[in-house]
Amino acid sequence: MTLARLAIATRGSALALWQAEHTRARLIATQPGLAVELVTLTTQGDRILDVALAQIGGKALFVKEIEQALLDGRAQVAVHSMKDLPAELAPGLILAAVSTREDPRDALVSRFGTLDALPRGAVVGTSSLRRQCQLLAARPDLQIKLLRGNVPTRVRKLDDGEYDAIVLAAAGLTRLGLAARITEHLPVERCLPAVAQGVLAIETRADDAATQALVRAALHDAREEPRIVAERAFLARMGGSCQTPLAAHATWAGDELSLAALCGTPDGTRVLRSEARGSAGDAVALGEAAADRLLADGAAAIVAACSAAAHP
Numbered sequence: 001m002t003l004a005r006l007a008i009a010t011r012g013s014a015l016a017l018w019q020a021e022h023t024r025a026r027l028i029a030t031q032p033g034l035a036v037e038l039v040t041l042t043t044q045g046d047r048i049l050d051v052a053l054a055q056i057g058g059k060a061l062f063v064k065e066i067e068q069a070l071l072d073g074r075a076q077v078a079v080h081s082m083k084d085l086p087a088e089l090a091p092g093l094i095l096a097a098v099s100t101r102e103d104p105r106d107a108l109v110s111r112f113g114t115l116d117a118l119p120r121g122a123v124v125g126t127s128s129l130r131r132q133c134q135l136l137a138a139r140p141d142l143q144i145k146l147l148r149g150n151v152p153t154r155v156r157k158l159d160d161g162e163y164d165a166i167v168l169a170a171a172g173l174t175r176l177g178l179a180a181r182i183t184e185h186l187p188v189e190r191c192l193p194a195v196a197q198g199v200l201a202i203e204t205r206a207d208d209a210a211t212q213a214l215v216r217a218a219l220h221d222a223r224e225e226p227r228i229v230a231e232r233a234f235l236a237r238m239g240g241s242c243q244t245p246l247a248a249h250a251t252w253a254g255d256e257l258s259l260a261a262l263c264g265t266p267d268g269t270r271v272l273r274s275e276a277r278g279s280a281g282d283a284v285a286l287g288e289a290a291a292d293r294l295l296a297d298g299a300a301a302i303v304a305a306c307s308a309a310a311h312p
Helices: 014-030 058-062 064-071 129-138 151-159 170-175 209-219 225-238 280-310
Strands: 005-011 035-041 077-081 093-098 106-110 123-126 143-146 165-169 184-186 200-205 246-253 256-264 271-279
Touching (some): 014 077, 014 151, 014 170, 035 064, 064 200, 151 165, 165 170, 200 209, 225 246, 225 256, 246 280, 271 280
Parallel strands (some): 123 165
16 A cells, blocks of 8 residues: 555654654655655653653653554654653554664763763763763762753753763764764763664554555664664563663674663662673563563662652
């Protein structure tokens, strides 16, 4: 079945609109003549900017309104930063395609250059407990200050002197033409990325086979898929909560997948790591194995403590 038109649901931030426009261009290139409109929505995560996400429901707050647009028929496609997508999708929806991964690393933007060059007690902005945990593990002297807003807003807050440095995803900065602002790409060994960082997620209704076929032809990266499956299986096994610092990053090791995973305390005083390696066909088991090792090593207690702190 050839589609004549479809609508893409997206947030209205600069990065979200870049992602939606990129998706639209790929769809039209795959099926010339296709009419594609954008349905721009404001999510609860966009409206509440003065509170840490972990305290108000996590990154799922960026997704709910977008998914509802799919379910009620206002849109046929939703585009997300994959790292914002909860471990479990809303009933009736599926992940139809995953994009090729942009640079997965975290990026430091600072007047002082590198993380090691920051003065003692420097103020570093982030909204991520995962980043906070790993930054404090490396530099316990740092002051971590909440940083919310879209990417240009965050960079402007740095320029206005509210922070000595900020940490953002390198992929987002690159996509918005701000790669020159990066003063250090943080190595994954020092700051393990969020699950699926740098990947776009294309979501559709489970019963919309025609749209699924089109988005897979236009955007899906089959070699990326097993990496995503392993990372998201880890997240699901760990509980998938933004209240706990969690990270996982899968890479190809020959014909096998190698998964590095992390769970830590928000203050960085305890950081647990695990690794798992195996067949891409066993990607789910690989992610679950990495999670099980962390849980057995003490991550279960960290997850429980973080949940209790978020819901006293």
